[in-house]
Amino acid sequence: MTRSLLPLTLLAALLLTPQPMAAHIGPPFPIIENRKLGPINVELWIHPDIGPSVVFVVVHPLPGQLIPKDLKMEVGVQPVSGRLKEALYGMWRGDTQDYVQYNSQVQFDRDEMWKVHLLVYTGGVTQDAYATVEATPTLLGSWELLFYTLPFAAIGFLWFKVSARKKKLRRQALAARQRKSGA
Numbered sequence: 791m792t793r794s795l796l797p798l799t800l801l802a803a804l805l806l807t808p809q810p811m812a813a814h815i816g817p818p819f820p821i822i823e824n825r826k827l828g829p830i831n832v833e834l835w836i837h838p839d840i841g842p843s844v845v846f847v848v849v850h851p852l853p854g855q856l857i858p859k860d861l862k863m864e865v866g867v868q869p870v871s872g873r874l875k876e877a878l879y880g881m882w883r884g885d886t887q888d889y890v891q892y893n894s895q896v897q898f899d900r901d902e903m904w905k906v907h908l909l910v911y912t913g914g915v916t917q918d919a920y921a922t923v924e925a926t927p928t929l930l931g932s933w934e935l936l937f938y939t940l941p942f943a944a945i946g947f948l949w950f951k952v953s954a955r956k957k958k959l960r961r962q963a964l965a966a967r968q969r970k971s972g973a
Contacts, residue, residue, distance in 0.1 A: 818844055821921040827910045828917050829855045834865070834908050838923045840898050847881065847908065849890040858912040863892045866907035869900070870922060876907060898925030 822834035833848040845865050851857045868876035881892040898904060901924070908919045 825919050838925045840927045842895050845894045847892045862911040864909045867896045868905050870903040
């Protein structure tokens with residue numbers, strides 16, 4: 791193997807080697823699905839990263855019913871270990887065209903299992919549902935964007951190197967032809 795290809799080969803081997811990932815990276819996912827709470831069915835979706843985490847509830851009326859006008863929701867989180875008291879967060883109704891959605895943002899402070907508690911208030915009655923989720927650190931925090939742009943930057947750098955090399959070879963070939971025709 792030539793000396794110039796060694797760094798590229800090592801980089802390719804590093805990038806192509808499967809690595810286990812403990813962190814949740816990606817879109818929110820449902821932790822409560824099709825749960826009947828009073829006159830509605832709910833789906834609770836969460837993006838459980840350490841720090842501020844997005845939570846939303848999609849609300850569907852039961853067949854033949856409407857979503858109550860007085861519907862309110864809260865979401866609570868507490869470590870399964872019980873080391874902290876449950877923290878409750880209010881939810882606000884989001885503007886969507888095709889369905890009703892309630893949004894919130896909760897805080898996870900450690901990588902551990904958390905109990906998620908959904909409270910639904912309507913008609914003077916409180917109904918609730920529970921689920922658990924593991925809060926996970928983001929991969930690199932604010933450095934993620936730089937990390938994910940590296941492959942594109944590497945391809946751009948290689949493209950530049952190849953085009954510069956081709957240009958140099960064309961100049962050398964042209965100079966050789968000019969010397970040959972001039973001699």
